[in-house]
Amino acid sequence: MTQRISIGRRPLMLATLATVLPTATRAAEMPPIIFVHGNGDTAGLWITTMWRFESNGYNRDRLFALDLRYPQASSVYDKAQPGRSTADEVMQQLAAEVTRVKALTGAAKVVLVGQSRGGNTTRNYVRNGGGAAHVSLLVTCGAVNHGVLVSDKMLIGSEFNGASPFMRGLNGPPGEVVAGVRTVTIRSDSNDKYAQPDGAYLGMKGVPTGVGFDGPALAGAENHVLPGADHREAGYGLATLAPLYQAITGVAPTTLAITPEAAPVLDGKVSGFEADAPTNIGVDGARVTIWRVDAATGERQGGAVHDRITGEDGIWGPFTADPKAFYEFVIAASGYPVTHIYRAPFPRSSAILHLRPQPFAKGDTDAAATLYMSRPRGYFGGGRDKVLINAQPVADVPPGVPTVSTTRLLGEPGKTVIGTFNDETIPARTWPTASGHITVIEITG
Numbered sequence: 062m063t064q065r066i067s068i069g070r071r072p073l074m075l076a077t078l079a080t081v082l083p084t085a086t087r088a089a090e091m092p093p094i095i096f097v098h099g100n101g102d103t104a105g106l107w108i109t110t111m112w113r114f115e116s117n118g119y120n121r122d123r124l125f126a127l128d129l130r131y132p133q134a135s136s137v138y139d140k141a142q143p144g145r146s147t148a149d150e151v152m153q154q155l156a157a158e159v160t161r162v163k164a165l166t167g168a169a170k171v172v173l174v175g176q177s178r179g180g181n182t183t184r185n186y187v188r189n190g191g192g193a194a195h196v197s198l199l200v201t202c203g204a205v206n207h208g209v210l211v212s213d214k215m216l217i218g219s220e221f222n223g224a225s226p227f228m229r230g231l232n233g234p235p236g237e238v239v240a241g242v243r244t245v246t247i248r249s250d251s252n253d254k255y256a257q258p259d260g261a262y263l264g265m266k267g268v269p270t271g272v273g274f275d276g277p278a279l280a281g282a283e284n285h286v287l288p289g290a291d292h293r294e295a296g297y298g299l300a301t302l303a304p305l306y307q308a309i310t311g312v313a314p315t316t317l318a319i320t321p322e323a324a325p326v327l328d329g330k331v332s333g334f335e336a337d338a339p340t341n342i343g344v345d346g347a348r349v350t351i352w353r354v355d356a357a358t359g360e361r362q363g364g365a366v367h368d369r370i371t372g373e374d375g376i377w378g379p380f381t382a383d384p385k386a387f388y389e390f391v392i393a394a395s396g397y398p399v400t401h402i403y404r405a406p407f408p409r410s411s412a413i414l415h416l417r418p419q420p421f422a423k424g425d426t427d428a429a430a431t432l433y434m435s436r437p438r439g440y441f442g443g444g445r446d447k448v449l450i451n452a453q454p455v456a457d458v459p460p461g462v463p464t465v466s467t468t469r470l471l472g473e474p475g476k477t478v479i480g481t482f483n484d485e486t487i488p489a490r491t492w493p494t495a496s497g498h499i500t501v502i503e504i505t506g
Contacts, residue, residue: 091119092197093166094309095158096126099177099203099296101339104128105329105415106176106297106437109319109505112409113302116320119310123166126413127158133338134178137218138227144336148220148227151178152185159186159195170197172309176296177255180204180277181220184231187239200245200308203295204277207232209255209263211271221255223272238281245308247301248277249290254440254464256292262464283308289445291463297438299506321384321408328378329414331371331392339417343375347394349416351380354389358477359403359488361389377416382407387488392418398499403480403489405505419499428471430491432500434480435467439506441482449481474498482506 094114096107104126111124129151135142139149155173162171173196175183180201186192187199208223209216216222223229231237238244248256256276260268277295278284285304287295295301299317306314331347332340351367354360366388367380382388383406390402397418407414425431434450440463441448441455448455448468455468470478474493479486480502492498 091123092170092172092309093123093125093162093168094172094174095155095162096124097155097173097175097179097182098126098129098132099179099293101133102176102437103132103332103339103341103415103417104413105411106293108411108413109299109438110297110302110305111411111413112319113299113314113317114306115409116316116318117306117314121410125158125162127155128341128413128415129154129182130342131335131338131340132178134220138220138225140218142336144334144338144340148181148185151182152190155182155186156190156192159192163195170195172196172198172200174200174202174305175204176202177204177292178220179296180206181227181231185227187242188231193239193242196242198243198245198309199239200247200305201277201279202247202297202301202305203249203253203255203290203292204246205255206237206246206279207272207276209270209272209276210260210265215265223276232279236281237279244279244282245285245304246278246282247285247287247295247304248275249292249295250274250286250288252289252442252462253277253292253295254462257462262462291440291442293437293466294439319408322410323384325382325384325407326378326410327380327382327407327414328376328412329416330375331377331394331416331418332375333394333397333418334420341415343371343373344394345371345373345375347371347375347377347392347418349377350391350393352389352391353383354387354403354488354490356387357488359387359389359490360477378412378414384408389490390416392416394418398494398497399492400499400501401490401492402501402503403487404503405485405487419501421494421499422469424471425469425499426494428494430472430474430476430498430500431494432470432472432478432489432491432502433467434470434482434502434504436482436504436506437466438504440464440466441468447481447483449479451479452481478502480504 211223
């Protein structure tokens with residue numbers, strides 16, 4: 062069964078879980094949810110999703126986001142590779158998290174929500190890791206459930222190849238879903254770069270992939286379609302909330318807005334890279350300094366409001382924020398550029414505000430200052446989105462299917478730069494590359 066969902070950018074007022082469950086019993090009735098991120102990502106990408114669940118009355122203590130130590134998949138699904146993880150390694154980490162969450166909450170079963178590669182991990186656990194006995198509902202979002210291509214000549218052995226033994230095992234007999242585990246999929250209609258019949262977005266233009274727009278759907282599941290959503294938005298985006306919340310609770314969310322708290326407490330860890338792949342392992346000895354900045358210019362206001370050097374776990378907080386303030390996070394970690402990350406105000410608390418230094422890429426140090434604008438929870442769509450730097454459209458976002466999540470500006474240090482993505486605007490300042498500094502505007506939405 063496939064259901065199409067169409068949701069605009071404005072908050073909607075819908076039904077509420079609070080009208081279904083009495084206040085005294087509501088928390089106990091909420092199943093624990095474990096969110097599993099995608100390839101190369103961090104648990105922090107689920108922040109806005111978790112905020113919206115909380116804003117609809119979902120108990121914060123029932124929401125968990127798994128941070129996979131080595132989030133990047135190995136080239137061959139069952140072969141160890143430095144800085145990367147096999148399909149079995151991430152499945153085992155998920156299994157340990159399920160055990161931990163069940164013990165912590167006393168719940169008999171959990172809900173799993175997997176985005177992109179997280180769909181592979183959750184499905185593998187349910188089918189091959191004994192997870193069927195511990196999972197009541199599995200939701201995959203923008204998942205590569207039939208691979209990004211089906212080939213016996215390319216991506217040999219990759220877990221993203223629909224012809225690999227791994228993927229055939231997930232989709233083979235007795236069926237694409239596991240008996241006893243309700244399964245829901247959420248996908249784009251035709252805007253997912255990894256569910257395209259042509260290999261153009263894999264660098265193989267004109268080569269048939271063997272995968273259709275409906276590649277993320279599963280036979281036997283409840284399949285939802287989000288018109289216009291890109292690959293990441295199908296997991297982390299605003300439009301995903303309604304079908305996801307409905308699947309878990311049985312009712313629609315009250316609102317798609319995020320309800321602010323008076324004094325949000327923020328925390329997380331600093332991670333880095335290993336063998337040129339991102340990790341979610343804490344960096345020891347990193348210094349994180351936070352400055353409140355002017356909402357119009359990005360210039361610092363007063364002294365630092367937080368300053369801490371991380372220990373072995375990489376934890377940089379906690380920090381109590383003003384929910385109306387813009388902040389600059391400065392990460393100084395050995396072996397990396399000093400990274401200045403500018404963020405919009407934080408309306409709610411989060412313990413998964415993870416930070417990662419931005420390495421210099423080719424050409425970055427040729428300029429006096431380098432700035433990236435990044436959208437971790439989605440892509441920039443040329444012709445679909447308003448993507449501006451200093452009120453001017455950026456030149457490196459192609460039209461058509463959204464494929465890029467960063468845009469770069471090379472310029473001079475000591476300048477104010479205003480980044481805009483649709484309704485979100487963030488001010489920043491540029492810093493000199495000659496002394497090893499780099500700027501990042503990180504979009505929240």
